[in-house]
Amino acid sequence: MIKLTIDGKEIEVARGTMLLDACRQAGADIPTLCYDPDLRLAGSCRMCVVDVKGRPALVASCVAPAENGMVVQTESDDVVESRKIILELLAARHKFECPTCEKDGECKLQDYMYRYGVKESRYDGEGPHFGMEDPNPFIERDYDKCIMCTRCVRACDGITGAQAINVKDRGHHAKIAAPFDGKLADSTCVFCGQCIMVCPVGALSSKVAAGQGKPAQNKKVLTTCTYCGTGCTLELNVNNDRVVGVTSNRDENWSPVNKGALCVKGRFGWDFIHSPDRLTTPMIRENGGLRPASWDEALDFAAGKIKEIKEKYGPDSLAMFSSARVTNEENYLAQKLMRAVIGTNNVDHCARL
């Protein structure tokens, strides 16, 4: 264990603890933009800088190991001045479209500008000029809001392993790009949307959920994805009793299987829920067409036909093919129905395909 003093408070942490974690343990609220505990460290946004006694420059706490005897100030005049200027620099390249932004209310740039009272940027030269159109159906890429934290790049590489995006060009002109500055659809992108999940601002957002509710308006309902047997936890965003989006919870306690990571189906494939094409009653095929029926009628009809087939051709003339989109319990009942009621082992499942 090592001892250090943070904002006048002496604390003890395990050797190897990062200064950021030590500061947080000491109760200091350190702002971060590029830091993400699940991603490879970057140390690039410089918002987490702190003042360490005896060091000529400020120290980026997310990438600095805590050292024995360190005396740290987390909100010294120098630190606050640096954070304010960094925010002003970012504000100068950011398109403030807050009233219509999908991230309004859940945006780190907004939060920190509020916290440090940064109302406007003194850098009144060239404004945002990075805009791009990407005609894919899922991910909106608005680099006029990008703050170059590279969390999307690191998530694409480190969580999904797709390596579809990286930084292109240098300096202020650097931007996030797919290969040859092309479209995501022409890259190795699998449209999992992990980039949206980690984006601290509104640069990346879901096209499917656009305009249907801001984060603060939506109730988040945890559920399990029914697309396959993995059992990922996801959050249905519910607004006015309608599902208006899917996000994910990255807390391991709530999302033990996927820690927030989803695939294209889980994150974007939910718009069928309120589709007008969706069947709302059972249908029975008659005279070459379908007609609505009640559940009782439809179930009686199906049961009658199954019985008829079983009596005429034997139980093995029937088979059940069930789906990963229903729960394990329902799948259990499906095979039980076939084995115990119908009397056949002809049971199969789409997850075997």
Added chain:
Amino acid sequence: MAEEIRILLAHADQIDPAQAEDYIKVGGYKGLEKARGMTSKDLIEEVKKSGLRGRGGAGFNAGMKWSFVPPAEVKYVVCNLDEGEPGTYKDRIICEKNAQALIEGMAICGVAINAQQGYIYCRGEYPFVVDLLRKAIQSAKDVGALGDFDIEVRMGAGAYVCGEETALIESIEGHRGEPRFKPPFPGVAGLWGVPTVVNNVETFACLPYILTNGADCFASIGAPKYPGTKVLTLTGDVNNPTYFEVPTNYILSDVVYKLGGGVKNGRKFKAVQVGGTSGAFIPEQNLNTPIDFDSMSAIGAALGSGAVLVMDETRDIVDIVTRISKFFEHESCGKCNPCREGTFRCREIMEKINSGRATEADIDNLLLLARVMKRAALCGLGQAAPVPITSTIEHFGHEYRRKLLQYA
């Protein structure tokens, strides 16, 4: 004390730098032979004792740097020949005149840290140096001078930031040239994650002399705290713009007036920028300073790469600094916020001042931005980029103010 002392360039133009035999005839590879007879610990002690400090710009004790390298199966010796500072060409000169000394120096480092592989990272604008070095390495191998130590030459692609040691390592690994955060330092986890010593060409090239003549001999040359010689490249408005090798206690005004032959065309001196584009502008009143690392730091300057750019009385300081700010905007890698956005806004504000559209508030904004960049940028590029701006506002503030809106 206005004489050159030539250690690295002692046999310049007398031997073929590509030929190991030529070098051996003038006493070459004796240092390496001596190093091989020493224990690693003694060898590192000897280098420490010589007081040799890194010639790349940071001025860290070379032996000390080596002593931090932990035991590991694979280690690397990397030579920084990126030499991206405008006005600097001393590493090219050392290679062109005495490439074998660099190769010997790297091999000595290999013995000290027990590494078998070296890399030379050569700037992309020096393809002819790459050819020369490859020939020189082959020649050293052919005469059996290198033993089991091998050196590969890698070429940069024209990024200034790759002169920063961790960005250089990223580039050798085939990644974007972006600096890594430190710690871990390259000595612990460098190239491909293993312990790596990165030193400048000039640093390595000093080693044969130190080993051959002894640490004490080297330590007695020049400034006691930054001993040895320094190769300077003199450019700008001087009569004799060329390279020199001088002891490190050499006085800056002697560089300009004695070696440089004074300001060209009989004009008056205005300023000198030492250490490359990121160096401070030094006014006449500070000219009587020795060039060594600590003396330069004491006047808010840096010896850096050893470039010396002289400007005469007709030069427009604000215009020059505006051009420098364009350079840094272009060369910032874009990784950290203070440098990526800071260099861009510095250029904008400098252009505003230079074109007569600025007010006193713009100068204040520039100084505030410079302060944040120096304190909060990730690597040396962002930290040093504002130095030409702050040093000229300090020493040539009147040139800025006469361009402000109210006087235009």
